[in-house]
Amino acid sequence: xxxxxxxxxxxxxxxxxxxxxxxxxxxRLSGASGxxxxxxxxxxxxxxxxxxxxxxxxxxxxxxVAAGRLSLHVDEDALGSRAPADLPFCDxxxxxxxxxxxxxxxxxxxxxxxxxxxxxxxxxxxxxxxTQRAERASYGA
Numbered sequence: 001x002x003x004x005x006x007x008x009x010x011x012x013x014x015x016x017x018x019x020x021x022x023x024x025x026x027x028r029l030s031g032a033s034g035x036x037x038x039x040x041x042x043x044x045x046x047x048x049x050x051x052x053x054x055x056x057x058x059x060x061x062x063x064x065v066a067a068g069r070l071s072l073h074v075d076e077d078a079l080g081s082r083a084p085a086d087l088p089f090c091d092x093x094x095x096x097x098x099x100x101x102x103x104x105x106x107x108x109x110x111x112x113x114x115x116x117x118x119x120x121x122x123x124x125x126x127x128x129x130x131t132q133r134a135e136r137a138s139y140g141a
Contacts, residue, residue, distance in 0.1 A: 004023070004025060004027045004028065004029050004040075005029060007023065008023075008029075008034055008036055011023060011036045012034060012035060012036060015035060015036065021036060022036065022037040022038065022039070022063060023036055023037070023038040023039070023040070024038075024039045024042060024052070024055075024061055024063070024070065025038075025039070025040055025041075025042060025052075026041065026042045026043065026045040026046055026047075026050065026052050026109075027040065027041075028040065028041070037063065039063055039070050041109050042070065043108065043109045043110035044108065044110055045108065045109060046084070046085045046087060047087055048108055049084060051072060051079070052085075053084045053085035053087075054079055054082040054083075054084060054085070055072060056082065059072060059073070059074055060072075060073040060074075061073070102115075
């Protein structure tokens with residue numbers, strides 16, 4: 001999950017120039033997003049095969065805050081034919097190496113990013129495969 005706070009001033013400038021913009025992401029955005037509407041921490045994440053990884057330029061997305069609904073207006077067949085997001089492997093372990101155990105032991109964001117009850121969620125994702133559940137069980141998690 002990338003941190004996206006540096007993107008907000010750019011989106012604010014676009015708004016000031018008359019564009020209607022919002023941010024929809026599975027990334028992080030700490031603090032208040034200011035005047036730019038934002039749907040953050042969308043789950044399941046692209047890395048877990050979530051639909052957000054198949055969104056393309058020009059796709060219409062609607063956000064109904066009152067109903068808590070985020071909708072991608074793309075035909076199911078067209079969406080199914082799209083390749084998942086190309087998520088590059090990052091071999092830069094500076095900083096990331098500190099959190100390798102968290103990436104292995106913690107459930108996905110939709111499941112609460114929890115280590116206490118790793119098998120609680122009925123959904124399975126890349127970060128919560130049966131193999132990883134078994135590995136966590138062997139650690140006593």
